[in-house]
Amino acid sequence: MIKIGIDAMGGDFAPEVAIEGAIAALKFIDKDSRIVLFGDQKRILELIAKHGSNASNFDIVPTSEVIEMGDHPAKAFVSKKDSSISVGFRHLVEGKIDGFASAGSTGAMMVGSMQVVKPIEGVIRPVLATLIPTISPEKGIQRAVLMDVGLNVDAKPEVLAQYGLLGSIYAKSALGMENPRVALLNIGEEEGKGNAQAKATYDLMKEDKRYNFVGNVEASYIFTGKIGDVVVADAFVGNSLLKMAEALYRINFRLGGGKPRFKLMWRWLLGRIVPKLYWQYDFWDNMNAESIGGLQVMGVNAPVMIGHGSSSARAICSMILSMERDIKSNFPAKLREALKESAATEAEA
């Protein structure tokens, strides 16, 4: 039995959209997966009833407080002991749930990740990652991992080089890739290009035999999947690229681009017959934060996911499904194993 912990109070439109999203996710999660909602029990029950679902479909952990966006994350995490986020992390570290996701305070989610769940031994710096769509004439629409999208700026080369290991193990375990290609974001493809940080990182990644480093990738090729399945960047660049991609998605959408032309069912059916017909819609839709669900906190002892503050019900539903996938991947355990092996090899040498 998998227990997917969800902060029902997190995000600008919580708890309404959180409950709507959770109800929508019921149709897609495995039979032996269970959604555990943390939040105001009375409101949660009301909303479940309002949307025609049944309370027995969920586990509910009642909490009485909420960490607001304006709160100081670290202080609020401690002072609001009965907040949905604080309680969620306690349940996570006690093994009562298998993963925890929230569209609430990113800061508080990071405090919980770092101080309650804690970094895996051997991880220099946990990192924020996201999935992005790639499109190519050969493979159609696939996914790639982009990291760091917001945690460590001025990251040391050894930190960036280790992202490669984290991303590679994640791509294998959660995305089922056999030998994911790990690339370093740079402003030129050749070795020796870039700023001091990128050059030093390249040298370290080239020597790391634990993953399949394929060299530099320019931002032009991130969305083509031509070079890398995992793209490693400093948080300053990764965050800027992610924000720009999201902005172009929104602009394109508002301008009428990439909108579905048929109802979902027909689209799905037609897409099976003539897949390329819907690539335009599908590519942009996969760029949509709503269908990505959230950012992974990689390198800590349990799956943690942070959604957009402005998450809609659809975004929450995606977040729940992504969290289920990440829990099943057993990514933290596999990373722990890999780091133990590395430590053992180093001790021998």
Next chain:
Amino acid sequence: MIKIGIDAMGGDFAPEVAIEGAIAALKFIDKDSRIVLFGDQKRILELIAKHGSNASNFDIVPTSEVIEMGDHPAKAFVSKKDSSISVGFRHLVEGKIDGFASAGSTGAMMVGSMQVVKPIEGVIRPVLATLIPTISPEKGIQRAVLMDVGLNVDAKPEVLAQYGLLGSIYAKSALGMENPRVALLNIGEEEGKGNAQAKATYDLMKEDKRYNFVGNVEASYIFTGKIGDVVVADAFVGNSLLKMAEALYRINFRLGGGKPRFKLMWRWLLGRIVPKLYWQYDFWDNMNAESIGGLQVMGVNAPVMIGHGSSSARAICSMILSMERDIKSNFPAKLREALKESAATEAEA
């Protein structure tokens, strides 16, 4: 009389597209503007005739060599004395032409800019800038300046802060903006956000009274024009953002998005009646490197522009028109003036 110097041999499809683009530009340039072509005279004359134009429409400066993409830029610039780029820069520095543009070797163009035309006194580091489209419900489609898109990585804070002055004077003189808002690309809007470089740059820009610094801008807002008319970034980030925007343009275009639905004339006419009808096309079209024409080398003593190696005839035509605009702006002289004033003020203090 304005003399627009164009490298007829620069780019993957030169000289064919260069001549085609130059002929197309004849329709749009001012009566007292003159295009000066540098290159293989025989080929140029053949191509002018082939495309039904007349040699008397152009000045031609015959050259016998070409700096190839594979050549070492600095060495080739010196050894190939009679190359179109080397001769072009000599004409520029001697005042025989008023600006020089090429879609050829970026490296050789930079050598010419730095060693022949030379940085303006007081400019710490010349910089590569580009125009990008912005779109908002209030103002429709406008333009902004993004810099540095490829020259100085690991730029010192004082270098970045000076970009603000360069960009501001450019936006005033070439784009006719009255009081351009200069913003620093960062991963958060509040003061104190970002990496060490961004924090130190913020402090310097805040103190610089020569331009209208409005604070940080996140990559989400670059294309909305919400915050800045001039966006300052380190070359590593600026180049990555530009490459990603170009890639998303290409992906969107190939997927069928943002394509014009009518012939240009009808589009123009209908666009005048219902402007929003064409925003989708126009926004993406303004993202198209073909309609931007090239990157400005800012901070040197004369207008220099570098086009995409893969420039089409349309791109060359845009490059010529942008170069004409930049020559008319008298940007280098205005920058020299501003820097002299600053030096005088500092000497007084």
